Amino acid sequence: MAKYDKKRIGELIDGTLEFYQLKEMMSSHKDAERFEIYREVLQDRVSWDDPILLPYGLHLYIVQKANGDRIVKCDCGHEFCDYKENWKLHARIFVRDTEEKMNEIYPKLMSPDPQWQVIREYYCPGCASQLEVEAVPPWYPIILDFEPDIDTFYNEWIKMPVPKVKA
Amino acid sequence: MAKILTDDQQKRKTIGWDGKTLKQMRKEMDEVSRETGHYAGLRTLPFKETDPIRFEKIYSKLRGGVVHARETAKKVAASPIVEQEGELCFSLYTPEADSIVTSTGIIIHVGTMGAAIKFMIENDYEDNPGINDKDIFCNNDNHVGNVHTCDVHTLVPIFWEGEIIGWAGGVTHVIDTGASAPGSMPMGPVQRYDDGYQVTCRKIGTNDTLSKDWILESTRSVRAVKYWTLDEKTRIAGCHMIRDLVLDVIKEEGVDAYKQFMREIIEDGRRGFVNQVKTMLIPGKYRQASFVDIPFKDLDLPSFAKLNTIIHTPSEITVHKDAKLEIDFEGANRWGWHPFNATPVSITSGIWVMLSQTLVPNDRINDGAYYASKFGIPYGSWFNPDDIRSAHSNTWHALVAAWSPLWRGLSRAYFGRGYLEEVNAGNAHTSNWLMGGGYDQYGQLSAMNSFETSSCGVGASAVQDGISHSAALWNPEGDMGDMEIWELLEPLIFLGRQILPGSGGAGKYRGGNGWQSLRLGWGAKEWTMFVAGAGVIATDCGLMGGYPASAGYRFQANKTNIKERIAKGLPIPLGGDVDPDNPTYEENMEAEVIYRDRQAVSTQDTFGDYDVIMNYLRGGPGFGDPLERNPKQVETDLNEKYILLRYAEQIYGCVFTEENGVYTVDLKATEANREEIRKQRLERSQPTKEWMQGERAKIINEDASIQVRHMYAQSFALSEKFTDEFKGFWDIPEEWMIYEDDLGVPTLGAHINRFKQKK
Numbered sequence: 001m002a003k004y005d006k007k008r009i010g011e012l013i014d015g016t017l018e019f020y021q022l023k024e025m026m027s028s029h030k031d032a033e034r035f036e037i038y039r040e041v042l043q044d045r046v047s048w049d050d051p052i053l054l055p056y057g058l059h060l061y062i063v064q065k066a067n068g069d070r071i072v073k074c075d076c077g078h079e080f081c082d083y084k085e086n087w088k089l090h091a092r093i094f095v096r097d098t099e100e101k102m103n104e105i106y107p108k109l110m111s112p113d114p115q116w117q118v119i120r121e122y123y124c125p126g127c128a129s130q131l132e133v134e135a136v137p138p139w140y141p142i143i144l145d146f147e148p149d150i151d152t153f154y155n156e157w158i159k160m161p162v163p164k165v166k167a
Numbered sequence: 168m169a170k171i172l173t174d175d176q177q178k179r180k181t182i183g184w185d186g187k188t189l190k191q192m193r194k195e196m197d198e199v200s201r202e203t204g205h206y207a208g209l210r211t212l213p214f215k216e217t218d219p220i221r222f223e224k225i226y227s228k229l230r231g232g233v234v235h236a237r238e239t240a241k242k243v244a245a246s247p248i249v250e251q252e253g254e255l256c257f258s259l260y261t262p263e264a265d266s267i268v269t270s271t272g273i274i275i276h277v278g279t280m281g282a283a284i285k286f287m288i289e290n291d292y293e294d295n296p297g298i299n300d301k302d303i304f305c306n307n308d309n310h311v312g313n314v315h316t317c318d319v320h321t322l323v324p325i326f327w328e329g330e331i332i333g334w335a336g337g338v339t340h341v342i343d344t345g346a347s348a349p350g351s352m353p354m355g356p357v358q359r360y361d362d363g364y365q366v367t368c369r370k371i372g373t374n375d376t377l378s379k380d381w382i383l384e385s386t387r388s389v390r391a392v393k394y395w396t397l398d399e400k401t402r403i404a405g406c407h408m409i410r411d412l413v414l415d416v417i418k419e420e421g422v423d424a425y426k427q428f429m430r431e432i433i434e435d436g437r438r439g440f441v442n443q444v445k446t447m448l449i450p451g452k453y454r455q456a457s458f459v460d461i462p463f464k465d466l467d468l469p470s471f472a473k474l475n476t477i478i479h480t481p482s483e484i485t486v487h488k489d490a491k492l493e494i495d496f497e498g499a500n501r502w503g504w505h506p507f508n509a510t511p512v513s514i515t516s517g518i519w520v521m522l523s524q525t526l527v528p529n530d531r532i533n534d535g536a537y538y539a540s541k542f543g544i545p546y547g548s549w550f551n552p553d554d555i556r557s558a559h560s561n562t563w564h565a566l567v568a569a570w571s572p573l574w575r576g577l578s579r580a581y582f583g584r585g586y587l588e589e590v591n592a593g594n595a596h597t598s599n600w601l602m603g604g605g606y607d608q609y610g611q612l613s614a615m616n617s618f619e620t621s622s623c624g625v626g627a628s629a630v631q632d633g634i635s636h637s638a639a640l641w642n643p644e645g646d647m648g649d650m651e652i653w654e655l656l657e658p659l660i661f662l663g664r665q666i667l668p669g670s671g672g673a674g675k676y677r678g679g680n681g682w683q684s685l686r687l688g689w690g691a692k693e694w695t696m697f698v699a700g701a702g703v704i705a706t707d708c709g710l711m712g713g714y715p716a717s718a719g720y721r722f723q724a725n726k727t728n729i730k731e732r733i734a735k736g737l738p739i740p741l742g743g744d745v746d747p748d749n750p751t752y753e754e755n756m757e758a759e760v761i762y763r764d765r766q767a768v769s770t771q772d773t774f775g776d777y778d779v780i781m782n783y784l785r786g787g788p789g790f791g792d793p794l795e796r797n798p799k800q801v802e803t804d805l806n807e808k809y810i811l812l813r814y815a816e817q818i819y820g821c822v823f824t825e826e827n828g829v830y831t832v833d834l835k836a837t838e839a840n841r842e843e844i845r846k847q848r849l850e851r852s853q854p855t856k857e858w859m860q861g862e863r864a865k866i867i868n869e870d871a872s873i874q875v876r877h878m879y880a881q882s883f884a885l886s887e888k889f890t891d892e893f894k895g896f897w898d899i900p901e902e903w904m905i906y907e908d909d910l911g912v913p914t915l916g917a918h919i920n921r922f923k924q925k926k
């Protein structure tokens with residue numbers, strides 16, 4: 001079974017691996033310790049100390065707070081909400097619902113028709129990163145993409161203690 | 168007569184094991200597997216555990232043999248679509264129709280052929296018409312569980328000393344099945360009876376010989392007879408190679424060992440799947456949705472089919488604590504009078520195509536995974552119609568859109584666990600399909616369906632761009648085919664193939680780009696053409712900040728002056744329509760009729776020499792915020808024409824200098840520009856909850872187009888859960904509702920309606 005060190009996982013995160021290296025990773029049996037190394041690399045990179053429980057999206061993490069809360073947090077430090085809520089409801093939104101706004105990103109015939117579908121862009125209020133894009137008909141409820149079962153994951157699947165805030 | 172048949176049944180020896188009928192075997196297998204949670208009740212794998220080398224040897228022989236059968240059959244006797252694109256697969260089954268091992272190729276059909284065998288078992292084929300050694304059966308009936316009419320199955324039972332030991336199955340995608348319009352996935356059918364020649368698990372041969380009545384009837388029922396015939400020979404050849412292989416294995420290993428092996432290999436597949444789920448995913452729920460446009464209002468169709476609507480496919484993946492994978496499509500809307508309906512078997516079988524490339528990337532693909540998963544597919548929805556009249560000839564149109572978000576959902580798990588190399592933002596909507604038929608350049612009755620769609624763009628991953636113009640999610644061996652071969656087959660000359668800038672969704676890693684080909688009518692005696700693609704909708708989202716791939720459109724010109732322009736040596740349209748905001752085709756020709764619009768599904772139109780039609784093969788969705796893309800990669804994209812200059816500037820925030828047509832990115836200016844764009848984002852956006860108040864008011868006022876309201880009305884009529892979630896999310900009053908009957912659009916065939924049932 002393949003094993004990768006922190007340097008290799010860091011390069012994976014940075015997108016600097018050559019294709020033959022990625023292909024090898026794809027073709028090999030998965031390395032069981034990947035999650036812990038990955039989590040450590042990401043923890044080293046953020047400027048805050050809240051322990052990362054789960055990488056939740058590009059820039060987004062579910063972190064443990066000292067008061068026991070588990071919240072969704074951006075790597076810029078912006079804190080959204082409890083991880084069971086939909087962070088998008090606490091973001092900023094820009095909706096492309098006219099041909100003119102669509103034409104900023106696609107030629108006219110290559111864009112969705114706003115009479116059928118709109119594009120919703122969700123930005124972090126802290127760093128303005130575009131964190132998610134939805135292409136849905138008008139009126140569509142904002143999608144809660146992912147509700148992880150963190151305790152089962154740690155306790156029963158990878159059999160590791162859930163990271164705690166350092167005393 | 169009934170009495171005679173009963174007497175005959177009593178005399179007939181059963182073909183199942185230990186004197187059982189096949190139906191008894193199927194029933195017992197379902198019961199013991201359900202009760203124990205293990206396939207065939209196997210809590211242990213004694214053969215594998217005591218003699219693993221022998222066990223693996225048998226597996227390798229069968230797997231290698233099935234793959235070999237596919238490769239050989241497609242080269243010796245296949246239609247060009249099968250030979251060029253690999254549009255075939257073979258599988259080996261247990262007597263009860265559980266897949267043991269499958270070939271490479273379009274492995275969606277592992278499930279659909281299994282459904283056909285199960286149909287024969289359920290309908291007592293053992294008694295009538297009888298299942299005997301050296302029989303040949305054929306199926307392509309959509310409502311039996313086929314994907315669409317053009318996927319034709321050949322099924323051959325395998326016997327050992329008078330007892331059925333399994334089935335070999337082969338499927339090819341044939342070019343025409345005699346539907347109301349030519350081509351393998353025609354536009355025009357809106358009912359089953361338009362879908363073409365459907366064969367319901369019919370015995371077509373005995374003693375390894377096809378019946379003459381079958382040969383005559385089938386070849387008189389389809390266009391492109393030559394290819395139909397070649398494909399049938401391919402399937403039979405492959406099935407017989409697999410049958411010989413199985414019999415050789417039994418001679419070597421003994422029938423008892425083979426029987427034990429087939430049970431254990433499926434339970435092993437089930438365990439392997441569970442193990443992979445625990446290795447790669449995270450328990451919890453993943454939600455996503457896809458949409459496809461049905462712009463049929465102005466098409467030449469029966470009045471009840473003429474409406475604009477949207478196919479809605481929400482999905483919720485639950486990864487349970489015990490690693491069982493469940494996918495629920497509650498909220499999906501109704502089947503309709505269009506050829507995009509599907510069956511539960513076709514959507515669930517297709518899911519394995521992708522899972523075998525990501526979650527279970529090994530060769531042990533069999534029905535074990537089926538026993539480790541669960542699906543919720545609403546009755547009455549577009550992929551579980553409650554009416555046998557539903558048409559399915561172009562079901563991929565809706566299926567590819569429904570599947571793509573599932574890979575995006577699972578990618579959230581891969582991302583969370585650090586398996587970034589497996590993340591996939593989704594797949595291209597593999598269209599437009601360019602189809603047509605008539606009397607071709609050889610004077611023969613023929614048909615075409617351009618399989619250039621096998622080479623669309625792939626969704627981006629979390630560490631690299633999606634591969635451009637190379638793949639389709641339904642065919643792991645993407646290949647656009649050789650232009651020279653297509654020109655031999657189709658009365659259309661290529662005026663070029665070209666990458667379409669910006670067709671892949673933008674992102675930190677962009678989706679693989681799509682491309683376009685331009686075809687010139689040439690040589691047909693009589694010909695019609697049409698297209699079938701997603702038009703006004705991007706059929707999937709991007710992932711984690713990436714944009715969706717671009718939507719679709721069509722270009723077609725009839726009665727052009729290209730002949731005169733060639734004679735005069737003047738320029739003619741060539742290559743792709745690289746910037747549809749600034750089109751050039753029309754500058755280089757005149758035509759009596761030009762279609763340049765979003766109507767990417769059309770019905771037959773006569774097509775003559777020097778008429779022009781474009782094929783547009785789509786890109787894949789992007790991953791991550793485009794402002795985080797390495798500016799040097801944007802520079803490369805621009806110089807290699809994967810993106811237009813204005814979008815390199817607007818979407819990616821890059822600033823360039825240009826010299827002799829070569830662009831160089833100014834890194835410092837780009838950094839400053841990107842900072843400015845981030846400021847603009849915050850200025851022009853608003854808090855989501857604030858925006859929701861305005862959107863809620865629109866809902867209360869029913870302010871949306873008819874197609875949008877119709878989509879919701881259908882989902883509301885089928886699903887209380889979706890309705891409650893919708894109303895709960897927007898805080899909509901109890902009395903608010905949109906009903907199909909109030910929209911002034913056709914409602915023929917709308918049977919299941921919880922509002923009417925309540926009344």
